[in-house]
Amino acid sequence: MNFTKATFSGVALASLMAGAGFAQTEIQWWHAMGGANGERVDKIAADFNASQSEYKVVPTYKGNYTETMTAAVAAFRAKEHPHLVQVFEVGTATMMAAKGAIYPVEKMMADAGESFDKSDYLPAVISYYQTPEGELLSMPFNSSTPVLWYNADALKAAGVEAPKTWDDVKAASQALVNNGMECGISFGWQSWVMVENFSAWHDLEMGTKENGFAGFDTEFTFNNEKVAARLDDIAAMSEGNLFKYGGRRGDSLPMFTNGECGMWMNSSAYYGSIKTQAGFEFGQTMLPLDTNVADAPQNSIIGGATLWALAGHEADEYKGLAQFMTYLSSPEVQAWWHQETGYVPITTAAYELSKEQGFYDANPGTDTAIQQLSLNTPTANSRGIRFGNFVQVRDVINEEMEALWAGDKTAQQALDAAADRGNDLLRKFERAAK
DSSP states (O other): OOOOOOOOOHHHHHHHHHTOOOOOOOEEEEOOOOOOHHHHHHHHHHHHHHHOEEEEEEEEEEESHHHHHHHHHHHHHHHOSSEEEEGGGGGGGHHHHSSTTTOOOHHHHHHTTOOOOOGOHHHHHHHGBOOOOOOSSEEEEEEOOOOEEEEEEHHHHTTTTSSHHHHHHHHHHHOOOOHTTTTEESSSSSSIIIIIHHHTTTOOOOOHHHHHTSSSSSOOOSSSSSHHHHHHHHHHHGGGSSSSOOOOOTTTHHHTTHHHHEEEEEEEGGHHHHHHSSSOEEEOOOOHHHHHHOOOOOOOOEEEEEEEEBSSEEEEEEHHHHHHHHHHHHHHHHHHHHHHHBBBBBBBHHHHHHHHHHHHHHHHTTHHHHHHSSOOOOTTTTTTOTTTTTTHHHHHHHHHHHHHTTSSOOHHHHHHHHHHHHHHHHHHHHHHHO
16 A cells, blocks of 8 residues: 655655755654564655655664663763654653653644644543643554454364453363364463553553552552452463463464464554464454453553654754654554554544445454444543553563462462562652652
8 A cells, every 4th residue: 555645746856956955854763663564664754755855754773662762761861862762651651750851742743833633533542641631742653452362263163252251261262272272372461461451441440540640659559359360260271271371572472373372362463463474364352351350341551652752853853743743643644554563543534544445344353452442431440551660560560470370479479569569669760750
């Protein structure tokens, strides 16, 4: 799909102007998209550059999310920072606390005279990145949410349907193993999927102070008996390989795509990888409901990243950056990005365009993430999370959950330890942010 708006004459004019010594204003964009998604980022920048002659966006891959954010912070201190940096969702509090470093995107758009209407964006996407007063801090770009992926061929052969509840997951896993599969279900990004999103999906609090949105003096509450009971049940499913743990991030993807496990819970953004790697019919459905906790699901929360404008550059450069933000958010670009990657379209218009183009009819289930995020108006428990030092807290949660899977701790013991250790990190962040 080619979404560039450039004409031959426009490109020719840009070339002539460049040849005549016309200097384009460069906009430096640091990002964390490697592989195929990195190539897609390059295409978006190249097509924007071809659509006008005044500005040139230069995308640069800086490593994974943590590495990219660390590099940007160091570069800002050295006054050698880019105009735009991609930061994953759990880095939001860290960026907010970096005094003087950020230029809130909503203010930047207004200052540059660029039209910007927050009502164009999906509420569940932008609410994660707004201040308590509603100001949008960063521009959503690659937003995703976890879904339940399933091997449709394997489920059919085992005589079961795609699960809707955790009881269904357990029954389907047993049927899959009984029918010869090595395991029933696995998942990745376990803090995000099984603590953060399990809590939001069932309208459970992760922490006080509205999950950190109302202040950095928050404390964790995810170590409650409802989350513990679910994790204990999953740990018990390890017997007989109904559940098999496969790593912290996307490490367990091959367990699904090679046919080892019949179900997998992880980001909707794995669509491109699964489509390329799976040699079977697959599908995705909503996260399973724990009927012991809730009668109906609330909404899931996003992962992925946003684009943060960094302070300290010239007004003309921000004018170009604002124009690029408008281009990036256009229905054509967002629909293309969504359809190529499995990330959620950040605007209603991009979602509607994808429907008009017949994408969901041709690829059933690919609107699951959007449906989950838009299921209900987000509550204080399901808006998202804003905890300081959460990159490190996730590592702590991972360590404690791995102790559970290894049989060294009960779920309650693991969660209590994670909450205690996490609270220590919250207090360190709170002291540093004052």
